[in-house]
């Protein structure tokens with residue numbers, strides 16, 4: 119295991135070293151993050167990075183293959199545009215958690231603020247607490263699982279992302295509707311809940327997704343646009 | 344016999360009447376490509392003061408007049424060196440065919456300059472054929488991934504376009520082919536609206552942190568550009584500098600688009616001439632002129648436009664529409680096809696429709712096959728060669744051994760509007776409207 123103390127080393131030194139690491143050593147521990155931005159971004163190797171404390175914006179941004187564990191809270195855009203791997207936030211996450219992410223799994227043990235999963239493109243996000251307003255805005259693909267409640271305008275302008283909420287939804291956004299929960303969804307939920315260590319049952323969730331009414335500006339005139 | 348009156352109404356001219364009729368018929372606003380078609384003050388309203396008694400010209404075609412530009416010298420470890428002060432603007436694969444993207448890459452590469460991806464990700468064709476490729480980072484983040492980011496030679500964070508400052512991208516269903524849909528992670532055939540706001544930052548302070556993240560991901564190697572649509576250009580440029588840009592791209596309201604509502608194209612933003620002057624002023628006040636490089640686009644058609652933009656203080660220009668025309672867009676060769684679409688060579692602007700007879704703004708495989716990327720690349724290189732020669736001709740006439748030595752002092756304005764916007768004196772006077780002297 120390699121230890122990097124951000125009270126001594128810079129974020130630049132940490133990220134440069136992590137970009138060099140090709141899985142050896144496979145475990146890193148980052149001390150005194152002190153709310154720094156862009157910690158452990160652009161990783162592209164099967165390493166595990168544990169961060170002891172709170173981080174600022176864009177922690178684990180564009181992650182590929184790596185496992186990043188934050189033992190604290192995260193600022194805006196944790197795991198933004200993640201491609202693969204696992205990001206686990208033990209505290210709360212601020213806005214735009216998992217924004218535009220294409221793949222991998224983002225687990226947030228606490229709450230996530232507004233715009234969680236905005237423009238998501240294939241990632242799986244499990245929030246054990248609640249999410250703020252405009253979550254999954256323009257969500258294109260992937261799954262957002264919320265064990266608590268969802269704020270206003272959930273799934274506004276959504277494309278093909280799937281949303282599962284256990285608690286209450288303050289309001290649904292444009293073109294987002296309640297959908298039937300099929301056995302394949304329950305099966306998938308059971309697996310992801312277990313993998314995330316979430317204490318909830320698939321049957322307790324409601325599924326939401328796109329009504330697909332906004333997919334064309336006006337269907338009967340599509341040929342004349 | 345009663346003759347119909349032949350006096351056309353200025354207020355309700357035939358275009359206005361046609362648009363009202365069309366709107367009543369279709370119930371949806373007009374969406375089209377190209378840029379603003381209305382008249383507005385532009386580089387045509389400026390002229391050069393060639394050398395004479397008090398200035399010493401250089402011999403045309405012979406004496407050296409250098410054209411090289413280095414972009415991204417502020418923070419990036421690896422700035423981009425381009426051989427001519429003209430780059431190819433970002434136009435998406437989706438809006439354009441893969442062949443068109445390849446042709447743009449070939450033409451730019453032949454002339455030692457850069458080309459740019461667009462709202463739809465990077466294709467292997469364009470990366471393969473572009474020696475220097477700028478990768479756009481847009482609000483939609485379609486196809487955005489760290490592998491392509493590392494393959495790019497520079498990163499351009501797009502805040503807006505001159506054709507539609509404040510608006511997101513648009514790609515109508517006809518153009519969402521299997522490949523385009525897959526690259527954008529969207530269902531096939533839908534009318535796709537790209538986001539108009541970035542999903543994970545708001546305002547200049549956040550943008551500074553976003554830039555830091557992109558630099559960290561790419562180990563501080565690549566120049567980071569910020570592209571803005573011309574509106575509050577003076578303030579936007581100052582904020583872009585503060586946020587940490589290496590290069591700022593200002594796109595004036597004449598700038599082309601792949602698909603936007605006509606009302607947006609014609610009524611939002613300020614002309615390139617006004618935006619360029621504001622941008623240069625902002626940079627100069629911060630002592631950042633030439634340190635943060637400025638690229639200007641929106642209606643650059645000729646070497647005269649290039650030279651005037653440089654004289655006003657741009658480090659380079661960027662072209663979109665003109666590059667497409669060089670590839671064959673609006674070519675008389677396809678007159679019969681344009682007529683079938685109710686258009687004519689020289690008027691075609693339906694880039695949104697995917698029916699481009701020249702095979703450029705389309706995803707239809709048969710139409711796209713009409714554009715030979717090698718021949719297209721050659722034509723673009725020819726055109727860029729002419730732009731460069733013309734720019735040099737004008738610079739030599741003003742006695743400059745590098746095109747960057749052109750300066751506002753070499754210019755005079757032909758109209759009061761242009762004089763006011765560009766802050767260049769009206770020809771034959773010392774007068775700049777808004778300033779004291781006459």
Ligand SMILES: Cc1cc2nc3c(=O)[nH]c(=O)nc-3n(C[C@H](O)[C@H](O)[C@H](O)COP(=O)(O)O)c2cc1C
Nearest residue numbers: 432433434435461462598599600601641642663664
């Ligand atoms: C067909 C087409 C597609 C475009 N796509 C994009 C895009 O994806 N991203 C972007 O920032 N600008 C886009 N633009 C705008 C250009 O990058 C550029 O700002 C503009 O074309 C410059 O003005 P000009 O056309 O007068 O040269 C597009 C323009 C055209 C004509």
